[in-house]
Amino acid sequence: MSQATSVRAFEKQTKPHSHESKADWIFVLLFNLFVVFACLQMDMANWLTNIVATQTVIYLPIAASLFLSLIYMLEKKRRIAVGERNKFMRESKHDTLTGLYNRQFFHDSARIEMERTKRVPSTFSVVMLDIDDFKKINDTEGHAIGDAVLTEFAQVLENTVRQTDVVARWGGEEFLILCRDTNEQGALTLAGKIRKTLQQADFPCAQAVTASIGLSSVAEAQNLEDLIKLADMRMYEAKRSGKDRIVHQTKLAS
Numbered sequence: 001m002s003q004a005t006s007v008r009a010f011e012k013q014t015k016p017h018s019h020e021s022k023a024d025w026i027f028v029l030l031f032n033l034f035v036v037f038a039c040l041q042m043d044m045a046n047w048l049t050n051i052v053a054t055q056t057v058i059y060l061p062i063a064a065s066l067f068l069s070l071i072y073m074l075e076k077k078r079r080i081a082v083g084e085r086n087k088f089m090r091e092s093k094h095d096t097l098t099g100l101y102n103r104q105f106f107h108d109s110a111r112i113e114m115e116r117t118k119r120v121p122s123t124f125s126v127v128m129l130d131i132d133d134f135k136k137i138n139d140t141e142g143h144a145i146g147d148a149v150l151t152e153f154a155q156v157l158e159n160t161v162r163q164t165d166v167v168a169r170w171g172g173e174e175f176l177i178l179c180r181d182t183n184e185q186g187a188l189t190l191a192g193k194i195r196k197t198l199q200q201a202d203f204p205c206a207q208a209v210t211a212s213i214g215l216s217s218v219a220e221a222q223n224l225e226d227l228i229k230l231a232d233m234r235m236y237e238a239k240r241s242g243k244d245r246i247v248h249q250t251k252l253a254s
Helices: 003-014 018-040 044-049 051-091 103-119 134-141 143-160 184-200 224-240
Strands: 124-131 166-171 174-180 211-217 246-248 251-253
Touching (some): 103 174, 103 224, 124 143, 124 224, 143 174, 174 184, 174 224, 184 211, 211 224, 224 246
Parallel strands (some): 211 246
Antiparallel strands (some): 124 211, 246 251
């Protein structure tokens, strides 16, 4: 299951429903009323002849019923609290619209990879993508269509990358991919695959959806900020070169 699909499913599961809480209280009330009614239907003659024993028989089920009801409601509240906490944790890492990881999560993940390269021989690359002429889609077809394009674009990325890669929405129509254990050539292969998949994808807009792509590898930068900046510069170079292009190490792939 993709990030976007899993996030939407999670939000649906954790969405608060006030009627469920009301139904719980009604269930507990009816259950306790049933217990009380059942106890009151005991043999009255037996109650008159042995009142102490009968009181125990009557009140014990009622007390047990109230205790179980209390446990049930407390457990219900605990599950709701856990669900809300998990929802908060998930939203802190994911983009609300697309379901992809957000900028902060990408930055944290990339920083871990950068530190790993300092300890052991390893590599990783960054792929930055910007949807071409996205403003035109918003202006001519509306923001609802624009949002649908962003969501479908995110789905294309997720379906194309490996499970070990991190796909994030950087902001607006910009996206970043953290390619773990991938050199420049591997990142270029992935970018080409994404570009081809975009050409075949069915987007909910009139114009063709393409992307300008910039690549950078950890071997080219001393720190994470420079690595991302390099991918960003190459992405803009791809736009200046005619859009729907891939730029890597100042080279152009059309």
